[in-house]
Amino acid sequence: MRASKYKLLATKKLSVPVREKLLAAGFCLDEVEFIKAEQLPIRVEKNLENIILTSSNALKSLLQQVPVNRLKKSFFYVVGNHLQQELLALELRVEVTKPYGEQLGEAIIKNHFTKSFIYFSGNLRREVLPKMLKLHGINFEEEMAYRTVLNPFKTKCKFDAILFFSPSGVSSFLTNNTLAEETCFCIGKTTAAALAGKTQNILVAETPNIESLTDLCIHHF
Numbered sequence: 001m002r003a004s005k006y007k008l009l010a011t012k013k014l015s016v017p018v019r020e021k022l023l024a025a026g027f028c029l030d031e032v033e034f035i036k037a038e039q040l041p042i043r044v045e046k047n048l049e050n051i052i053l054t055s056s057n058a059l060k061s062l063l064q065q066v067p068v069n070r071l072k073k074s075f076f077y078v079v080g081n082h083l084q085q086e087l088l089a090l091e092l093r094v095e096v097t098k099p100y101g102e103q104l105g106e107a108i109i110k111n112h113f114t115k116s117f118i119y120f121s122g123n124l125r126r127e128v129l130p131k132m133l134k135l136h137g138i139n140f141e142e143e144m145a146y147r148t149v150l151n152p153f154k155t156k157c158k159f160d161a162i163l164f165f166s167p168s169g170v171s172s173f174l175t176n177n178t179l180a181e182e183t184c185f186c187i188g189k190t191t192a193a194a195l196a197g198k199t200q201n202i203l204v205a206e207t208p209n210i211e212s213l214t215d216l217c218i219h220h221f
Helices: 016-024 056-065 081-089 101-111 128-135 167-176 189-193 210-220
Strands: 007-010 028-031 035-039 050-053 075-079 093-098 116-122 139-150 161-164 183-186 202-204
Touching: 016 028, 016 210, 035 056, 035 167, 050 056, 056 081, 056 116, 056 139, 075 081, 075 101, 081 093, 093 101, 101 128, 116 128, 128 139, 139 167, 161 167, 161 210, 167 189, 183 189, 183 210, 189 202
Parallel strands: 007 028, 007 161, 050 075, 050 116, 075 093, 116 139, 161 183, 183 202
Antiparallel strands: 035 139
């Protein structure tokens, strides 16, 4: 089927390449920032040898407060290919990349249990990773680097599909909107879980990144 008939809502602003790809596929696209990230001050005197990151917002906060040259000596343990690529573009060292926090925790527990870590997180981060690390006696300190703020918005149109990128994005959308027949495309299983009981029309990207999510949407229609 041709996608030109379909109205698509992205629950955050997309990069230019992703936007152009969806428009080229024929979608009528709306983009709304349903969440915002507020940077929080971090204590830059910390030992930054081994850094855990599960969000690009944490990386943005870190880069705004710590010189990149200082981070050249750090080893990064991250969730998501996109975050890995951001770090590699800065010529920073990525020691471990996993699709989900649980898998990152397993890798740290299995192969890096003697090391000490600092985990830069946000106020709405999931409990799974820190609980795993504590349970297995991993030496780590958590530093909140940003705050996620919901930015609810009442949509005025009927959409055929919605792209969701995080559980907090789902919560913000549902504050002023309901779901009916829309197909919900979720970047990962955690985001999909936030839609439980709200709709049956859920599809999850094979790999938890934006490229896989947009490909799923294009191929579906």
